[in-house]
Amino acid sequence: MFSSIAHYLHYKSLPLHSFPPPLYKYWKQIPHPFLDMGSVAGEFVRHVLPEKVGVSDHSAAGSEELHVLAVDDSHVDRKVIERLLKISSCKVTAVESGTRALQFLGLDGEENSVGFDGLKVNLIMTDYSMPGMTGYELLKKIKESKAFRKIPVVIMSSENILTRIDRCLEEGAEEFIVKPVKLSDVRRLRDFIMRGEGEENRKKGNHKRKLQDDYSISPPLSPAASLDCEISSLLLPSSSSSSPECPSKRPRLWVED
Amino acid sequence: MLGLGADRLRADMNRLLALLFHQGVLDEQFLQLQQLQDETSPNFVSEVVNIYFHESEKLLRNLRGLLMDREFSDYKKMGIHLNQFMGSSSSIGAKRVRNVCVAFRAASEQNNRAGCLRALELVEHEYCYLKNKLHELFQLEQQRVLAAGVRYPIQN
Numbered sequence: 001m002f003s004s005i006a007h008y009l010h011y012k013s014l015p016l017h018s019f020p021p022p023l024y025k026y027w028k029q030i031p032h033p034f035l036d037m038g039s040v041a042g043e044f045v046r047h048v049l050p051e052k053v054g055v056s057d058h059s060a061a062g063s064e065e066l067h068v069l070a071v072d073d074s075h076v077d078r079k080v081i082e083r084l085l086k087i088s089s090c091k092v093t094a095v096e097s098g099t100r101a102l103q104f105l106g107l108d109g110e111e112n113s114v115g116f117d118g119l120k121v122n123l124i125m126t127d128y129s130m131p132g133m134t135g136y137e138l139l140k141k142i143k144e145s146k147a148f149r150k151i152p153v154v155i156m157s158s159e160n161i162l163t164r165i166d167r168c169l170e171e172g173a174e175e176f177i178v179k180p181v182k183l184s185d186v187r188r189l190r191d192f193i194m195r196g197e198g199e200e201n202r203k204k205g206n207h208k209r210k211l212q213d214d215y216s217i218s219p220p221l222s223p224a225a226s227l228d229c230e231i232s233s234l235l236l237p238s239s240s241s242s243s244p245e246c247p248s249k250r251p252r253l254w255v256e257d
Numbered sequence: 258m259l260g261l262g263a264d265r266l267r268a269d270m271n272r273l274l275a276l277l278f279h280q281g282v283l284d285e286q287f288l289q290l291q292q293l294q295d296e297t298s299p300n301f302v303s304e305v306v307n308i309y310f311h312e313s314e315k316l317l318r319n320l321r322g323l324l325m326d327r328e329f330s331d332y333k334k335m336g337i338h339l340n341q342f343m344g345s346s347s348s349i350g351a352k353r354v355r356n357v358c359v360a361f362r363a364a365s366e367q368n369n370r371a372g373c374l375r376a377l378e379l380v381e382h383e384y385c386y387l388k389n390k391l392h393e394l395f396q397l398e399q400q401r402v403l404a405a406g407v408r409y410p411i412q413n
Contacts, residue, residue, distance in 0.1 A: 073341075074341060074344055074345050074348070075288065075308050075311075075312055076305060076308050076309045076312055076345040076348050076349065077344065077348050079304065079305050079308055080290070080293075080348055082304060082347075083293045083298065083301060083387075084293065087293055087295075129340060129344075131337070134358070138274060146353070151300065158340070158343065158344045158347055179344065179347060180286045180347050180348045180350075182286075182289055183292065183293070
């Protein structure tokens with residue numbers, strides 16, 4: 001019922017620059033092979049929203065449901081990430097702190113590692129800034145543990161701080177996602193893990209991308225000017241569709257297709 | 258004649274949403290939340306937003322409490338509350354609220370108490386506006402659902 005709003009906005013012909021700047025983030029997330037530079041205006045709004053998830057999206061290949069452990073001290077964010085994951089056919093366990101996460105995994109020093117087969121975790125998504133144990137500290141503890149170091153860990157943060165991103169990636173984080181987390185982020189992660197290529201790409205060192213987006217995350221106070229600027233820079237022809245300079249925090253494997 | 262009221266209410270809702278987008282009160286993250294709502298989770302958006310209101314009011318109370326204290330000096334603690342508030346605001350697409358928080362954070366980083374107080378007032382103002390508008394939106398939605406359920410007698 002709400003999906004009509006995008007069409008409403010588009011067909012009411014609001015001038016492009018009146019859209020809030022971050023809308024173009026979606027455009028940049030589109031993998032290059034699919035980006036049609038020729039029909040920019042029309043595609044702009046159409047690609048603004050990720051496609052609605054239909055029932056057919058549930059893995060019919062099916063018994064393989066990924067189990068994701070989500071860690072975030074914000075109740076709002078936990079609710080959202082839980083929904084994002086469920087709608088992407090993942091089982092979710094959402095906890096509010098690093099301590100609870102370690103307890104769940106059985107890494108809190110308690111004699112508790114028996115019978116974790118049924119609760120196997122395929123992916124850990126954790127917020128960076130949390131009281132007590134930060135996401136970074138949680139990441140370190142997980143990577144230090146023999147049993148769990150192979151589980152991919154994704155860090156989420158509302159701050160786009162390069163040193164923070166570097167530190168996390170160096171410590172072994174699979175990826176660093178700038179909040180707010182979107183459906184496209186979750187689906188991409190899920191596909192990445194399902195494909196199970198994580199192991200090989202890790203060895204090749206291909207997947208560790210830094211966030212090099214050339215736009216500022218905190219929305220500028222004069223939306224119109226900066227949006228026009230960003231849009232015009234996006235309209236310039238790119239050198240190649242699989243350019244290694246591609247400013248993206250996505251794993252390179254995304255572009256390999 | 259079925260659902261005429263529902264259609265008009267839907268139009269009202271879309272108009273309100275378009276206005277809020279145009280004003281920069283909401284951004285595309287709010288659309289993302291709407292996309293997550295379906296038959297299996299029909300009240301997702303209002304549930305998340307209500308959690309946001311609940312969390313935010315606590316955080317705003319804390320911020321005001323800290324700043325009203327004559328001997329206030331714990332800018333770090335204030336920064337933590339502020340970051341939490343900014344984070345959840347951006348998670349629901351509350352763009353203008355989040356933007357005024359940026360100014361608040363700047364004042365806080367300069368240990369500028371007066372600046373923080375001014376910024377807090379701005380934040381509270383934007384938050385109130387957002388809350389009122391979202392309540393309006395959810396009311397329209399409730400009415401629309403009711404109207405869509407109304408059956409008119411069919412005349413042969």
